[in-house]
Amino acid sequence: xxxxxxxxxxxxxxxxxxxxxxxxxxxxxxxxxxxxxxxxxxxxxxxxxxxxxxxxxxxxxxxxxxxxxxxxxxxxxxxxxxxxxxxxxxxxxxxxxxxxxxxxxxxxxxxxxxxxxx
Amino acid sequence: xxxxxxxxxxxxxxxxxxxxxxxxxxxxxxxxxxxxxxxxxxxxxxxxxxxxxxxxxxxxxxxxxxxxxxxxxxxxxxxxxxxxxxxxxxxxxxxxxxxxxxxxxxxxxxx
Numbered sequence: 001x002x003x004x005x006x007x008x009x010x011x012x013x014x015x016x017x018x019x020x021x022x023x024x025x026x027x028x029x030x031x032x033x034x035x036x037x038x039x040x041x042x043x044x045x046x047x048x049x050x051x052x053x054x055x056x057x058x059x060x061x062x063x064x065x066x067x068x069x070x071x072x073x074x075x076x077x078x079x080x081x082x083x084x085x086x087x088x089x090x091x092x093x094x095x096x097x098x099x100x101x102x103x104x105x106x107x108x109x110x111x112x113x114x115x116x117x118x
Numbered sequence: 119x120x121x122x123x124x125x126x127x128x129x130x131x132x133x134x135x136x137x138x139x140x141x142x143x144x145x146x147x148x149x150x151x152x153x154x155x156x157x158x159x160x161x162x163x164x165x166x167x168x169x170x171x172x173x174x175x176x177x178x179x180x181x182x183x184x185x186x187x188x189x190x191x192x193x194x195x196x197x198x199x200x201x202x203x204x205x206x207x208x209x210x211x212x213x214x215x216x217x218x219x220x221x222x223x224x225x226x227x228x229x
Binding site for chain 1: 122124152154159160161163211218219221222
């Protein structure tokens with residue numbers, strides 16, 4: 001399977017604990033995105049990498065959230081001191097960017113990582 | 119700013135019925151428009167896209183036409199099947215580095 005893969009698929013954690021999600025994008029894709037999706041809503045943008053550089057961060061990404069893509073390949077999203085409001089599905093996506101002003105790039109999603117904070 | 123407004127669901131149709139899911143957008147620049155589909159417990163899959171005005175995206179019997187004059191990208195299918203039951207998301211990308219999604223429309227097709 002050469003699609004976007006995410007791990008773990010499901011995580012249940014106690015409030016206050018830290019969690020980390022991993023995303024492996026499609027191998028030749030230089031762009032990587034993190035989105036959050038809650039029940040009944042569309043995905044909300046969190047952050048975006050071009051290679052190893054984090055180029056955009058949403059205001060949704062509080063200081064408890066940090067994302068890295070150290071070698072321009074896989075990425076991790078860490079949530080510190082989790083809160084019940086963090087319960088959601090965290091989606092990773094990747095694309096082959098062909099320029100900052102070209103809007104036709106398709107992004108390909110992984111199957112998501114479900115987080116439940118109890 | 120950029121945003122997508124999507125027809126609210128849920129939508130329930132009988133098999134072989136005609137489907138329309140409305141989507142309108144506001145955007146800066148010249149966006150590309152997308153429809154993604156999400157099956158239960160899974161991530162989003164690209165269904166179709168259109169990158170400029172008057173383009174028609176199509177896939178698996180679904181179609182959508184990029185209408186700049188009405189800022190719309192309505193999804194249609196002439197004859198739905200039970201296997202089309204899913205949540206459908208309209209989305210736009212104006213520069214390729216951020217996508218904006220609608221809230222999704224849940225479709226249930228009954229035999």
